Structure formats: structure tokens, C-alpha cells
Amino acid sequence: MDKLIVMKKAIQIPNAPAPVGPYSQAILAGGMLFISGQIPLNPSTGELELDTIEEATHRVMKNIEALLEAAGLTIENIVKTSIFLKDLNDFQAMNTVYASYFTGIPPARETVQVVRLPLDVSIEISCIALANG
Numbered sequence: 001m002d003k004l005i006v007m008k009k010a011i012q013i014p015n016a017p018a019p020v021g022p023y024s025q026a027i028l029a030g031g032m033l034f035i036s037g038q039i040p041l042n043p044s045t046g047e048l049e050l051d052t053i054e055e056a057t058h059r060v061m062k063n064i065e066a067l068l069e070a071a072g073l074t075i076e077n078i079v080k081t082s083i084f085l086k087d088l089n090d091f092q093a094m095n096t097v098y099a100s101y102f103t104g105i106p107p108a109r110e111t112v113q114v115v116r117l118p119l120d121v122s123i124e125i126s127c128i129a130l131a132n133g
Helices: 051-068 088-100
Strands: 007-009 026-029 032-037 078-085 106-113 123-130
Touching: 032 051, 032 078, 051 078, 051 088, 078 088, 088 106
Parallel strands: 078 106
Antiparallel strands: 007 026, 026 032, 032 123, 078 123
């Protein structure tokens, strides 16, 4: 049996939060970009932006946009997102901000409430984007 060789490239950039564990900010493989869960950490200041769920959602989306840009992509390349909220009561406010980033066809997604997130943040979003096609 032949081994399948998967070529993958780590996308690490200074204008998105550095990983806080053994993972990459994003991986480009097989024509797709897999972006690790982003939290509302401002990479310039190292501070969390948690005053409101709206502020936190904007920061997460800006971090995602920075990673997409580093791979030569835009928000429109996203085909799937996973949203993790500490409190599902924040859904409507988060959703309003989230929707403002997608002017074309929005990606598939799920949104779930979780007990706890890294650094006790209120939101984390990961996504998958098509890098070609």
C-alpha cells in the first residue's frame, strides 16, 4: 500500500494571537486552510478584549481575517465555522457582529455553549476556508 503524503504548511503570523499550546495558528493543506480556534486576544497588546460579547466577537473575527490574509485569502473563502460560546444568551449579539463580516454566502456553522474556554474567554471561533476553487 502506498503512503499518502500530505503536504502541509503552517501559517504563523505576528498579527494573530500566538498559540498557547502545541498547535499552529493555521494549517494550509489539500487546498484548504484550517484555522485553529481564535479567542479575543489582541495580538498587538497581548490583552483580552472582553468588555462585551460584541467587542470579543469583533476581535476574534479580526484575528481570523489576519490569518486568512496571510494565506492570500479573504473572509469569503470560509466554508465552515465552529463557534463556542460560554453563554448562549450572548447568541443574538454575537450573531449580529458575526453576520456583518459575511456580505456574500455565509459559511456553514454550528454554535454551541461550552462550560469553559481557554483563558476564561466568552467566545472562540475556528474555521475552514477553501484556498483554491
